[in-house]
Amino acid sequence: MNRFSYARPDTLTAAIQALAHPGARAIAGGTNLIDLMKYSVEVPSQLVDITHLPFAKIELLPDGGLRVGALVKNTDAAYDARIGESYPLLADAILSGASPQLRNAATTGGNLLQRTRCYYFYDTATPCNKRQPGSGCSAIGGTNRVHAILGTSADCIATHPSDMCVALAALEAVVQVSGPEGDRSILFSDFHRLPGAEPDKDTSLQPGEIITSVDLPAQHFSSNYTYLKLRDRASYAFALVSIAVALEMEGATIKAARIALGGVAHKPWRVPAAEEALAGQTPGSEVFGKAADLMLAGAQGQPGNRFKIALARKAIVRALKQAANGTPQHATDKQIQ
Amino acid sequence: MQDVILGTSVELPQAVMQSVSLNLTVNGQQREFVVEPWTTLLDLLRHEMDLTGTKKGCDHGQCGACTVLIDGRRMNSCLALAVMQDGKTVTTVEGLAAPDGTLSPIQAAFIEHDAFQCGYCTPGQLCSATALLQEGHAHTPEEIRELMSGNLCRCGAYPNIVDAITQVLAQAATPEVA
Numbered sequence: 001m002n003r004f005s006y007a008r009p010d011t012l013t014a015a016i017q018a019l020a021h022p023g024a025r026a027i028a029g030g031t032n033l034i035d036l037m038k039y040s041v042e043v044p045s046q047l048v049d050i051t052h053l054p055f056a057k058i059e060l061l062p063d064g065g066l067r068v069g070a071l072v073k074n075t076d077a078a079y080d081a082r083i084g085e086s087y088p089l090l091a092d093a094i095l096s097g098a099s100p101q102l103r104n105a106a107t108t109g110g111n112l113l114q115r116t117r118c119y120y121f122y123d124t125a126t127p128c129n130k131r132q133p134g135s136g137c138s139a140i141g142g143t144n145r146v147h148a149i150l151g152t153s154a155d156c157i158a159t160h161p162s163d164m165c166v167a168l169a170a171l172e173a174v175v176q177v178s179g180p181e182g183d184r185s186i187l188f189s190d191f192h193r194l195p196g197a198e199p200d201k202d203t204s205l206q207p208g209e210i211i212t213s214v215d216l217p218a219q220h221f222s223s224n225y226t227y228l229k230l231r232d233r234a235s236y237a238f239a240l241v242s243i244a245v246a247l248e249m250e251g252a253t254i255k256a257a258r259i260a261l262g263g264v265a266h267k268p269w270r271v272p273a274a275e276e277a278l279a280g281q282t283p284g285s286e287v288f289g290k291a292a293d294l295m296l297a298g299a300q301g302q303p304g305n306r307f308k309i310a311l312a313r314k315a316i317v318r319a320l321k322q323a324a325n326g327t328p329q330h331a332t333d334k335q336i337q
Numbered sequence: 338m339q340d341v342i343l344g345t346s347v348e349l350p351q352a353v354m355q356s357v358s359l360n361l362t363v364n365g366q367q368r369e370f371v372v373e374p375w376t377t378l379l380d381l382l383r384h385e386m387d388l389t390g391t392k393k394g395c396d397h398g399q400c401g402a403c404t405v406l407i408d409g410r411r412m413n414s415c416l417a418l419a420v421m422q423d424g425k426t427v428t429t430v431e432g433l434a435a436p437d438g439t440l441s442p443i444q445a446a447f448i449e450h451d452a453f454q455c456g457y458c459t460p461g462q463l464c465s466a467t468a469l470l471q472e473g474h475a476h477t478p479e480e481i482r483e484l485m486s487g488n489l490c491r492c493g494a495y496p497n498i499v500d501a502i503t504q505v506l507a508q509a510a511t512p513e514v515a
């Protein structure tokens with residue numbers, strides 16, 4: 001690991017000041033940053049330990065939503081009674097990711113800021129536009145089983161690896177941040193970005209800004225939801241394709257639908273047209289298939305990951321059925337119902 | 338380290354602060370250390386305390402061999418900076434047995450069920466299983482497998498590990514007859 005100085009501020013103002021130091025990086029759970037430092041992918045000159053800041057609480061918001069502090073551990077969010085009752089989609093997504101050890105260390109804010117698991121991003125002996133802008137993309141024309149099929153660019157086909165963020169996208173969470181210019185709220189769909197010509201930029205977070213909380217809106221979707229994750233082994237692996245579905249039902253009719261895909265793009269993937277096509281419909285294979293086709297419009301595979309297009313289509317249809325039937329997939333259940 | 342292929346020199350920044358003092362309670366013993374900020378808890382335990390039960394497997398949070406309990410919670414000590422653990426309580430595999438050497442229930446069950454072959458992953462498995470039993474989220478073999486997925490065993494002792502944990506869970510669930 002490289003040499004760095006260490007700061008442990010206990011106020012937000014001091015943390016923001018410390019992060020102004022060139023090459024400074026915030027650290028909380030450290031499960032991704034320390035790993036990347038061991039590979040010399042991240043080489044910070046100063047680590048700002050933000051774990052002493054007061055953002056480790058889960059609080060009710062006046063509008064009936066829930067504020068999940070940036071420093072709340074993944075484990076504590078997943079097993080929180082209020083989240084389990086009101087946002088089971090989020091709890092299920094968190095529990096399908098990583099391992100208990102990592103969830104005990106990893107934080108809410110850090111989950112949003114984790115980097116891609118593209119093999120070439122980690123391998124400093126190979127070109128990678130995300131790690132070294134302008135050097136090229138080794139995944140295009142290389143080994144690309146885990147890579148993106150939607151929203152890619154000629155410079156990058158990396159995916160965002162989070163499960164939690166797929167649920168947060170479907171729930172339309174809001175990211176609260178503080179920085180040198182003050183506080184601002186970022187809609188979840190605007191937080192992560194597509195690679196375009198600047199794949200080194202994962203998010204819309206500005207230099208010196210830190211996440212203080214992730215706010216969940218009052219609409220819960222606690223009855224008709226599912227998080228379905230497909231991967232190369234039964235547990236403790238990143239998604240090849242994952243899907244969060246949240247439906248609002250009115251009798252036997254879908255009133256509103258939210259669908260987000262993971263493992264297929266540089267950010268959790270949503271398509272408003274697919275969700276709108278489900279509104280007012282009666283659940284059924286044909287209706288779900290049409291929504292799946294709209295979700296995957298424009299999908300483009302690489303030789304190693306073309307299978308993801310068919311896999312994602314079937315996963316969307318299956319997940320919509322699970323959600324409509326009120327039979328969510330559980331992380332422990334290795335049979336897809 | 339130099340990134341040779343890309344021709345970009347990754348200069349190692351000068352550290353402003355070379356060493357930091359911290360207090361840790363490890364297996365019931367309070368200790369003060371002065372460490373460089375880039376020292377992981379795993380390296381501190383193994384090199385400074387000679388507690389070599391905790392293993393360095395992958396050193397990247399993928400295998401679980403370095404699992405210890407920090408304030409009672411299982412964590413990968415390879416991904417934890419020592420300086421960030423100031424004031425915390427750490428339990429390693431060396432701290433699981435009673436001071437008189439009596440094995441903990443899960444340690445005894447691992448022996449009874451032959452829940453290891455080469456033994457390299459065992460300290461991490463034991464710490465992880467100890468926490469799993471305290472967490473209370475696993476009730477079935479399926480749930481045990483899912484919640485032990487952060488500990489790899491390349492010998493493939495998984496069925497016996499699950500049996501050992503299942504037995505201790507059942508013991509804990511059975512009220513003792515006076």
